[in-house]
Amino acid sequence: MKNAVGREIPEEILKLTGKDVYRGSHYFDGKEFKKDGPVTKPVINSNGSKLVDSIHDVLVKCGIKDGMRLGFHHHFRTGDKVLNMVMEEVHKMGIKNITLCASSLGKQNDPILPMIEDGTITNIESSGVRGSIGTAISEGKLQGLAIMRSHGGRVRAIETGEAHVDISFIGAPTSDEYGNLNANGGKANCGVLSYSAVDAQFADKVVAVTDTLVPFPNLPAQITQTYVDYVVVVDQIGDPSKIATGAAKPTTDQRKLLMAKYCTDFVVQTPYFKEGFSYQTGVGGASIASTLYLAEIMREKNIHMGFGVGGIAKPMCDLLDEGLIYKLVDTQDFDEPSIENIQRNPNHFYITGGEYANPFNKGAYVNKLDFVILAALEVDTHFNCNVVVGSDGVITGAQGGHPDTAAGAKCTIVIAPIMQGRMPTICSDVTTVTTPGEDVDVVVTDYGIAINPRRQDLIEATKDAKLPLKTIEELRDIAYSITGEPERVQFSDRVVGIIEARDGTIMDVVRQIKDFEFKDE
Amino acid sequence: MKNAVGREIPEEILKLTGKDVYRGSHYFDGKEFKKDGPVTKPVINSNGSKLVDSIHDVLVKCGIKDGMRLGFHHHFRTGDKVLNMVMEEVHKMGIKNITLCASSLGKQNDPILPMIEDGTITNIESSGVRGSIGTAISEGKLQGLAIMRSHGGRVRAIETGEAHVDISFIGAPTSDEYGNLNANGGKANCGVLSYSAVDAQFADKVVAVTDTLVPFPNLPAQITQTYVDYVVVVDQIGDPSKIATGAAKPTTDQRKLLMAKYCTDFVVQTPYFKEGFSYQTGVGGASIASTLYLAEIMREKNIHMGFGVGGIAKPMCDLLDEGLIYKLVDTQDFDEPSIENIQRNPNHFYITGGEYANPFNKGAYVNKLDFVILAALEVDTHFNCNVVVGSDGVITGAQGGHPDTAAGAKCTIVIAPIMQGRMPTICSDVTTVTTPGEDVDVVVTDYGIAINPRRQDLIEATKDAKLPLKTIEELRDIAYSITGEPERVQFSDRVVGIIEARDGTIMDVVRQIKDFEFKDE
Secondary structure (H helix, E strand, O other): OEOOOOOEOOHHHHHHHOOOEOOOOOOOOOOOEEOOOOEEOOOOOOOOOOEEOOHHHHHHHOOOOOOOEEEEOOOOHHHEOHHHHHHHHHHHOOOOOEEEEEOOEOHHHHHHHHHHHOOOEEEEEEOEEOOHHHHHHHOOOOOOOEEEOOHHHHHHHHHHOOOOOOEEEEEEOEEOOOOOEEOOOOOOOOOOOHHHHHHHHHOOEEEEEEOOEOOOOOOOOOEOHHHOOEEEEOOOOEOHHHHOEOOOOOOOOHHHHHHHHHHHHHHHHOOOOOOOEEEEEOOOHHHHHHHHHHHHHHHHHOOOEEEEEEEEOHHHHHHHHHOOEEEEEEEEEOEHHHHHHHHHOOOEEEOOHHHHHOOOOOOOHHHHOOEEEEOOOEEEOOOOEEOOEOOOOOEOOEOOOHHHHHHHOOEEEEEOOOEEOOEEOEEOOOOOOOEOHHHOOEEEEOOEEEEOOOOHHHHHHHOOOOOOEEOHHHHHHHHHHHHOOOOOOOEEEEEEEEEEOOOOOEEEEEEEEOOOOOOOO | OEOOOOOEOOHHHHHHHOOOEOOOOOOOOOOOEEOOOOEEOOOOOOOOOOEEOOHHHHHHHOOOOOOOEEEEOOOOHHHEOHHHHHHHHHHHOOOOOEEEEEOOEOHHHHHHHHHHHOOOEEEEEEOEEOOHHHHHHHOOOOOOOEEEOOHHHHHHHHHHOOOOOOEEEEEEOEEOOOOOEEOOOOOOOOOOOHHHHHHHHHOOEEEEEEOOEOOOOOOOOOEOHHHOOEEEEOOOOEOHHHHOEOOOOOOOOHHHHHHHHHHHHHHOOOOOOOOOEEEEEOOOHHHHHHHHHHHHHHHHHOOOEEEEEEEEOHHHHHHHHHOOEEEEEEEEEOEHHHHHHHHHOOOEEEOOHHHHHOOOOOOOHHHHOOEEEEEOOEEEOOOOEEOOEOOOOOEOOEOOOHHHHHHHOOEEEEEOOOEEOOEEOEEOOOOOOOEOHHHOOEEEEOOEEEEOOOOHHHHHHHOOOOOOEEOHHHHHHHHHHHHOOOOOOOEEEEEEEEEEOOOOOEEEEEEEEOOOOOOOO
16 A cells, blocks of 8 residues: 555555554644553552662563563663663573564664574664664564654654553663662763653563662652662663764865755745744754854844754754753753753753654644754655665664654755765655655755755745755756666565654555665676 | 441442452552553644633633543642632533542632532542531532542542543643743742642643743743643732742740650651651641751751652751751642742752652652651541541541651651640541551650550660650540540431542541531530
């Protein structure tokens, strides 16, 4: 059955998953549903401690068994030690058929590869997968399906009960013996625990894993004792040097600087650029450069950002400190300065992943965004974006908040060079759709800016601004004139993964790659 | 059927309510249940405002209809204007058979009396009722039942789905257009919104009612946008002069000072009085005086309170400011200094009613209490306490956190003079049991201290301390020797109310009073 972005979703996948095809970004707006609730074990005694000696013991206490869904967060990024540590013990115990429900996975999780191959892990739910696990999924090594969910989509899936988590393991930089958890302090400071909040509220069993036990009550707490069943103290939950890399140096890449300039020139021409506007941007070189350009104009015109959202990095913190931004709402910290800033600047606020991006609550922060500046692996002439599957057909990226912010923001701008390496980025049809074209308003490339024809208002607002405006087809043609029109990647029939829309429908499927290489090479 | 405190619970009430009899304070410890979830209407659009013009319009939008359960909080105490305002509109619309589910009710709600009489309101769920509504219930004017729940019990009832709230109205001192709510600031500053947190999370529809609209995002927020459907701006949500009375003056009543001294003398003899101990106390004269006595000893012995819990008043804030208390966790502010303190002192923390006292989560703060100092209308020789029904049989008080803290604390002390007016406080059998004797460790009176025989450890620990120790029977006998043994209040057969144990079972029933006066007078 064809979905609203024209992708054919196989009937057997619809049947297998019980899912519907994607029907448009606002299809579920206002459609009521009943939230799930966890099976909760009340603590009505004053014994006072939830400490358990080891991961093994806590797995036993939680009643670990075949077929369970286990939750994890990725706030320690490539420094994470919790997921591997827990899965190693699960593996040792001979448990099979686990569904990993992680906010994201990356190369730090390569050690679990053998557990995919031996059936310990048979299903993976994640924002995306970088590293060997992505390749393994694309090679068909996972017995079940990989479901790629956006950050908001994961919260929705858990809150609706579609992804009922049996046990969630929350790596916590600090915890007391009763399970008050914070992301600040300790040995693996990660700034925020946003993506774990939904696990705390909706998982049947919640295990805090910490390397820094502090006196009760550990306040302020980002996750509180009433949601935590057990606390396990281990040697190390994360490698600080990999949790937050040092602040990115401003780019000197002329192509990126050009795109950043185009982006800012566009932003300031829109009616949304005014006192109190809201804004989210990524941590790529072009995104950061465009923020710096934008700041110059904000100073010049005495325009302040009402609030900045999202994964936060140093440039946004600097603007907050300067007073050019009034408030930051933070779901993830990408560098040391942002982790330091949230502990120090009282206008820098922790929010949960649900508050950030869940489409099925009563209004997430993404709904209040004026601008979001995003990147993409591919953008096609329907303005569909692909941020998960490489143009070689292998899973290599993550949805993150891409579809969430794109759907929410009044002006969604994707910055992408027209080609990367020898491959065109602007193309006729993306390999895999992750973000629907209806939610992408503007594409900024090194060869010009294309505005989605759905946004006649933006075309009108910017028409006299001497911007290098082009149609998306023109941009594609420029790309193809340099790279040649690429052969479409050839896949085998077997579906190995699903790109889930933020509302739980199917945006696209990912198929097994064929023979590990391209026919035509 | 007789329950664990020896009260006979009529079969028809068990059948009518589907409830079990009370079986002991820890009966449900570790017994798993599945949490309820609200019916939620997702907001997947960027329209950006949840403002609705009037209470009438928001009732229409929420689909108000006969038989619904409506939620309210009592943080504005006798200054509250929200409950009456909403119910007046419900009444005007001709809606019938409403269940009021309030965190508490008081004389400020006397205006709803006609709505009880005409069947607009047919059931009441509240911590208790002071004022004319209590009398009306005791006179049998409510068609259905009044269920008296502790603060923790209300959270449990809502979270289990036993009391599924259809629409909750949250009076919010400040709100933005998207429903980020705070208790600090605005015209009706009440310090905390603790008792509303469960409504926000579990009511199908959540309406913020504010008189102070502030720019988005209203951060920090005690209740966030993702839980709020609509925001209504009205002229006044509360009368500040009645929300928080000025700080109570230290008592000069010699009887209270004597009891305070006895209480402190007892506390310091227990093994729990040591560096880092935890403590909750009330706002009565004796409670406050005992805190002041205790502070003297803490200074002298250089012992600090790790954390103080509960409804907070000035004396505890002063000790926090002095550094004698490390942290305060706050569910309710009783006076202006405590409201001011939570905005100023970074070690004074907002907690939700669930975090405070819900017996059915993974561990509330009450579980971590060393001491709680409580009052009571009556205490009997089984150590059962009554805090709801006057010795004239009329509902006149509220459970509050009494049974919650009593069950949680390692040392529960009830301060009560042996008689009040001409009535004995220490008696053979309380009129109505609200807090079971198994959870009451010590009774401090103006004629001596009785330790519950269940607590041989406390008897042992204090035996050499030259405290005026007596048995509870001795105290009762002294009381009776002065007042005479009182005739038991005579009730009619009809059950008008239930004293619900914090776990949802029935602790006692309240019957209709007979002929408005006593036979023997």
